[in-house]
Amino acid sequence: MTEDTNRTKLIAGVAIAALVLGGGGVMLGRTVFAPTAATAPAEEGEHGEEETHGPEGFIAMDAARAQAAGIVTEAVSSGGLASEIIAQGFVATTSEGEAILTARADGAIVHITQHLGDNVRQGETIALLESREAATLTADRSAAAARVAAARSAYNREKRLFDARVTARQDLEAAQATLAEAEAELRRAQSAAGASKLAGDGRTMAIVSPIAGRLTKADARLGAYVLAGTDLFHVADPNRLQVNASVLPTDARRVSVGDTAVIELADGETRTATVHSITPALDAQSKTATLVLLPQGAAQLTAGQGVRVRVRPGGQPSDGRMTLPEESVQTVEGKNMVFVRGPKGFQATEVVIGERSGGRIEIISGISAGAVVATKGAFLLKAELGKGEAEH
Secondary structure, eight states: OHHHHHHHHHHHHHHHHHHHHHHHHHHHHOOOSOTTTTHHHHHHTTTBBOOOOOOOOEOOHHHHHHTTTTTEEEEEOOOOOOGGGEEEEEEEOOSSSSSEEEEESSSSEEEEEOTTTOEOTTTTTEEEEEEEHHHHHHHHHHHHHHHHHHHHHHHHHHHHHHHHTTOHHHHHHHHHHHHHHHHHHHHHHHHHHHHHHBOSSSSSEEOSSSOOOOEEOOOOOTTTTOTTTTOOOOEOOTTTTTEEEEEOHHHHHOTTTOOEEEEEOSSSSSSEEEEEEEEEOOOTTTOOEEEEEEESOOOTTTTOOOOEEEEEEEOOOOOOOOEEEEGGGGGEETTEEEEOOOOSEEEEEEEEEEEEEEEEEEEEESTTOOEEOTTTTHHHHHHHHHHHHHOO
């Protein structure tokens, strides 16, 4: 009797275990392409219900993790390959973004306060130049001040005598004219000293930066004798940059001031820009026109850096097509997919592609203009998607 009872319990236990494994198999079979999302059931009340997952093809990934993985995104805009103008360009400082500091007189460099690569403030002294002209300016200023003092004293004396009815009005007016001439000469001497950046010691001239930025060139050497006009320092403001892009004359005629453009960097990052101006004449050697683009934000841009530019002329009819870097489109189970950025991650989205050219690919349908799509690093999302399928 006891043996029959034990056999019955054993059979019941095997049946329950089989039922549990069968239920678990059903849960594993519900494939959700979300390898980074939590897959363990969350307890809810006394019974414990399953956690709700994202849609199929969703990869949970916050912005910090995406940045750490090197995933770069790009906002999709309307316009196919035929509507874009591809050009090569380089980063340059604007006319107000660079200052060339020269010697204002012949003299010797006696002091240098800043060096190559240092940050400088607007109005900051970079070096001191000892010059004979500085001594001359100091002497002229002192002499003019002395003449003003003498003329003012004479005028005050004539004023007292005139008020006492001792001297004639002509004498007072002559003293007043002499004082005015002396004061004008003093102002001239002071202006000359100020324009030459005369230092407080009266024998040196200060070489001052008119803008804030960094020293990009420093040819001055301590003790060196330089002539007036010698190029000593260059200061550039890293936030005042532009991109000069060379385009064919036929393409230049399609572009207008205010059109949008995209600047592509070597690491896959992009910067939006606006066409600021178009040169009216062609380059004598390359026979190309130059588009001057102003980027929105100068981060990661350096003067002299080579970039690729995509200009989108305005006023052209849209065919509904869009373009993306070729690496944005990944093949998943025989389908062309892109990964659209959402608030909590990326959603794999099937698209219909068109032509390819210059590392770009046309998107005919599947996404809308304005969608933010993974470009560089999209293959990592594809791998993460495949990892999630394998785990489930």
